[in-house]
Amino acid sequence: MYEFLKYEVRDAMTADPIAIGPNARLREVEEIFENHDFNGVPVVDDQRRLLGILTKFDLLKAFGLGVHALAPHYDAIMEQPAAAVMTHDPVSVEPRLPLSRLLQKLVEMRTKSLPVVENGRLVGIIARQDVLKALRRATIQHEIPLHQDSPS
Amino acid sequence: MTTLLYTHPACLEHDTSFGHPECPARLTAILNALRTAPFAALEWRDAPQATVEQLTRIHPRAYIERIFARVPRQGNFALDGDTILSPQSGEAALRAAGAVCAAVDAIVQGEASNAFCAIRPPGHHAEPNQAMGFCLFSNAAIGAAHARVAHGLARVAIIDFDVHHGNGTQAAVERDPGYLYISTHQAYIYPGTGRRGERGIGNIVNIPLLAGSGSADLRHVWRQEIEPALREFKPQLILISAGFDAHHMDPLAELNFNEEDYAWLTRRISAVAADFCAGQVVSILEGGYNLSALAASVAAHVKALMEAPARGHTP
Ligand SMILES: [Zn+2]
Numbered sequence: 001m002y003e004f005l006k007y008e009v010r011d012a013m014t015a016d017p018i019a020i021g022p023n024a025r026l027r028e029v030e031e032i033f034e035n036h037d038f039n040g041v042p043v044v045d046d047q048r049r050l051l052g053i054l055t056k057f058d059l060l061k062a063f064g065l066g067v068h069a070l071a072p073h074y075d076a077i078m079e080q081p082a083a084a085v086m087t088h089d090p091v092s093v094e095p096r097l098p099l100s101r102l103l104q105k106l107v108e109m110r111t112k113s114l115p116v117v118e119n120g121r122l123v124g125i126i127a128r129q130d131v132l133k134a135l136r137r138a139t140i141q142h143e144i145p146l147h148q149d150s151p152s
Numbered sequence: 153m154t155t156l157l158y159t160h161p162a163c164l165e166h167d168t169s170f171g172h173p174e175c176p177a178r179l180t181a182i183l184n185a186l187r188t189a190p191f192a193a194l195e196w197r198d199a200p201q202a203t204v205e206q207l208t209r210i211h212p213r214a215y216i217e218r219i220f221a222r223v224p225r226q227g228n229f230a231l232d233g234d235t236i237l238s239p240q241s242g243e244a245a246l247r248a249a250g251a252v253c254a255a256v257d258a259i260v261q262g263e264a265s266n267a268f269c270a271i272r273p274p275g276h277h278a279e280p281n282q283a284m285g286f287c288l289f290s291n292a293a294i295g296a297a298h299a300r301v302a303h304g305l306a307r308v309a310i311i312d313f314d315v316h317h318g319n320g321t322q323a324a325v326e327r328d329p330g331y332l333y334i335s336t337h338q339a340y341i342y343p344g345t346g347r348r349g350e351r352g353i354g355n356i357v358n359i360p361l362l363a364g365s366g367s368a369d370l371r372h373v374w375r376q377e378i379e380p381a382l383r384e385f386k387p388q389l390i391l392i393s394a395g396f397d398a399h400h401m402d403p404l405a406e407l408n409f410n411e412e413d414y415a416w417l418t419r420r421i422s423a424v425a426a427d428f429c430a431g432q433v434v435s436i437l438e439g440g441y442n443l444s445a446l447a448a449s450v451a452a453h454v455k456a457l458m459e460a461p462a463r464g465h466t467p
Binding site: 038065067068069070071073076 | 172173233234277285286307316340343344357405406429
């Protein structure tokens with residue numbers, strides 16, 4: 001009944017997720033969203049250190065009405081680099097964080113996914129759907145946690 | 153009395169590139185609406201080209217030469233991301249400013265009580281030394297200066313109900329007490345100016361409205377701010393920067409005015425004009441980017457001009 005409490009972020013996250021560099025064009029980011037069911041994509045340097053996260057919300061905001069142009073320059077905005085519109089210094093979690101705590105964070109922040117960082121490097125991403133899947137595993141199938149070294 | 157309509161085919165030839173919201177089809181939609189039966193009494197007149205003398209009352213000669221030097225022989229030239237020139241843009245811009253000056257001449261000389269200038273490019277974002285926001289020459293300011301200098305009027309009011317702040321008009325008139333500039337506009341969108349604190353020498357009234365504001369808000373600010381400022385100024389002529397992009401269907405902003413609001417506002421402005429200046433109003437097209445909403449709004453505006461009284465209560 002309480003199996004879920006034994007789960008950690010690493011048991012539910014997507015490991016080695018697709019990430020982009022800070023100079024990726026928004027056109028490429030849009031293509032990633034088109035082809036994958038992501039809500040946000042991590043932005044990393046060449047050492048896979050996390051620089052930011054670029055969500056669909058960030059992308060939408062980039063095309064909004066602003067003070068700098070009467071009509072948004074849609075084509076020019078598509079050519080902007082990820083670094084120009086990403087959310088800097090995003091909240092991230094560690095792989096060993098209890099999944100119950102991660103769930104709490106997602107609810108409090110109303111966010112859809114969070115990057116998972118270990119020793120400064122991006123190692124995964126965890127989304128609402130991943131947590132729901134883990135809940136299903138814990139409550140319906142009563143499976144044991146996937147990681148090997150946690151106390152049971 | 154008669155309402156004049158100033159326009160010119162050259163204004164349809166100003167080509168801002170494929171898909172641009174400030175397109176010739178805007179003017180076509182407006183003119184088609186004004187060719188229908190309810191507008192049969194309109195007196196159509198060809199807009200002349202503005203003279204250098206008229207333009208240089210607002211724009212330095214070097215600025216005017218710079219604009220013309222950038223008019224391309226073919227294709228388009230972008231002055232900035234918004235503001236695009238084509239081969240006919242120079243003539244269109246001269247006809248747009250010229251329409252306003254000719255309308256001022258006709259109205260001040262008593263040929264008609266009011267006029268609408270169906271022209272493009274629009275003008276209220278063009279600063280004395282900076283084209284921007286689809287605008288090349290500051291049409292309303294040029295017309296106001298023409299009324300002051302050529303006709304000796306002491307007090308000319310400009311009411312700007314385009315959804316964007318008329319930074320260009322404001323820049324042109326903010327140091328001269330012979331002008332009153334009143335603008336309603338959506339806050340926090342292009343061009344970012346028009347805050348309440350921008351008051352010129354006390355002759356600028358900026359009324360930013362929050363996204364979502366509509367009919368009731370317009371009536372409120374008219375009663376609280378616009379009408380009192382206008383009456384205190386005692387205008388001898390009222391110009392309107394008539395942009396219709398505060399309409400609830402417009403794609404470039406988030407205010408919620410409708411056709412009846414434009415008719416109502418036009419009647420209110422005309423009533424003040426009747427009280428102070430024999431109903432003399434010159435209205436100038438600015439923005440408005442949903443073609444059907446634009447045509448319907450202009451129709452409501454022009455109908456109200458045609459029905460405006462020339463004489464009010466307090467002569
Ligand atoms: Zn506008």
